[in-house]
Amino acid sequence: MASLYDFGAKSSFNQWDITGDRHTRSSEWAWNTLWVPLFHLRLYSPWMLVQVPHKLLQDICDGFFRWPLLAVAMSVQARDSIRALRQLMSESRVVTPGAPAEKEDCVLALMLEATSELLEIGGTMREEQLITVNYGGYDIPRYVPLSRTKVMCEEVIGVIMREDTTESIATSPSVLHTIAPYYGTVCQRELQALALPYRRSTDAFHRPRADALLRHLSMDVPPKRLCCIGVVAGTPDSGPSGVFLDHYRGPWAAGRTYDSSKPFMILVAEDSYCNLRWVAVSDMGEAGYDPIVVPAVWGGRPLYITRARARLLEKGRLSVVAPEDVRGEMESDVHVLCGDMICCPAFWMTRTTLVHAVTGHEQANELVLGDVFRAVSQLRCPCERTWAKYYGD
Known part of the structure; x- marks a missing residue:
């Protein structure tokens, strides 16, 4: 049972439905499939949970917050269902006579945390x-x-x-x-x-x-090393050159291959959550972030990477624009990919060179590919195959 919950929680990292070729609300699935049945059991048949070893229940409940990003994603995707459960709890006698105290009742404790107003605000922040x-x-x-x-x-x-x-x-x-x-x-x-x-x-x-x-x-803070974050600059075998988000089908590979006779780079960073941000053009003065610059391999001049908020990408293709053209987007929802102004450990990686993504400073690439294409969680990056195909490894 504990293994089933652990597997189900990890499965919600999969954000792409390969049969429908579209994004799937996997965190909402996790809430409705894993947690609602457990919480309903606690509401309507608490005596059944008393028969389950406490350590087993605790191990299951610990999985809810094991990956905080998944917990807060549930708060976003399953908001209506969570509010409905909170209302149901307020109308019910959640703590029944003879039931263990809250601190000893791990399912009740988790249910109160998962439906709390605080976690809902956390969901709003994440949104x-x-x-x-x-x-x-x-x-x-x-x-x-x-x-x-x-x-x-x-x-x-x-x-x-x-x-x-x-x-x-x-x-x-x-x-x-x-x-x-x-x-x-x-x-x-x-x-x-x-x-x-x-x-x-x-x-x-x-x-x-x-x-x-x-x-x-x-x-x-989790241990850090330079890892692929899925942003790739290159020329696909079919289509014009550009910058692509090749993790958009995560955890499945984007299925895109690149022309080996044209320049090809992968953006690597120590921690994309810490060091990188999508910044609205109108917020760039206050944000404390500098634009990530695509080296001048197309058209002979550096380019910025942009995308519009709340707009789906066409097969993961991002927009690239000249710096002077960004200034005309002050009133729009266009965001620029930026790095931390003080210290941004992010680089464009080729087989032999690392180019700093903000300053353009070049250095030799001495990274171990096995580390680059594995996140701290040790999950294999789908871009590893793209790299191998381009370089013929």
Whole structure:
């Protein structure tokens, strides 16, 4: 049973329906298939769960937040279903006489976390970061304007410090890590600033909650190395040259091959969630990110990579424009792919060379391909085959 839940959760990383050749709402599937039946069992037949070994139930429940990105994706894709369950819980006697206490009832504890208002706000934050809600996958985040981030962080603090928010929810490490993940540095800074006055307070209700929030905002950053992020510049065997998002069918390969007589590069980065953002043209002055530059291999001049928000890509093809043409998009929904202004470990990779994606500085490519095409999770990158076909490996 635990293995089944683990397999089902991992399966929701698959964002592409290969039979229908379209994006699939796999996080919503995970919610409806894995978690709703378990929560309904807790609501209507809690006695059945008492017969299941506690460790087994705990292992299953731990899987909900094992990958915070999946948890918050469920909050986006299954929002209506989650709200319906929250309403059902409020109308039902969730804790029945003789049932174990909440802290010992892991299914009840998870159900309260999964339907909490805090996690719903986390879902809203994640939705703001999506360059398109039609693709709920693991794309480079969108830069959220500071004014909007401040509003959402104030909502988070308001819920945490509210008296009708239980202590277990307000101080839940799983929920707080999901709302403010390691790569959400702007959100973390805003939450820290909002929590500090409560921490200095002598109020016995607010101070412990502020302490818990500040403690959980300090989290370990995953190990990093330069990995393929699916952005490829080249000339397909059929069609004009350009820049493509070859992870758009993830985890399946894009099925695109490139002309080996023309230039070909793959964008690699240490952490696309930390170091890269899609930034609206109108926000580029405040964002603190510099445009990623495609080296001058087509047309003899550098180009920027752009895409419109909430618009599906045609087979993963991104737009490339001259820097001077970007300025005319101030009133549109066009976003530019950018890297962290202070330190952006992102490079265009060929077999022999690494070209810094912002500065254009070149250095020898000494990377181990086996590492480049495997994420930290050790999943194989679909671009590995594309690389091998181009270079004849």
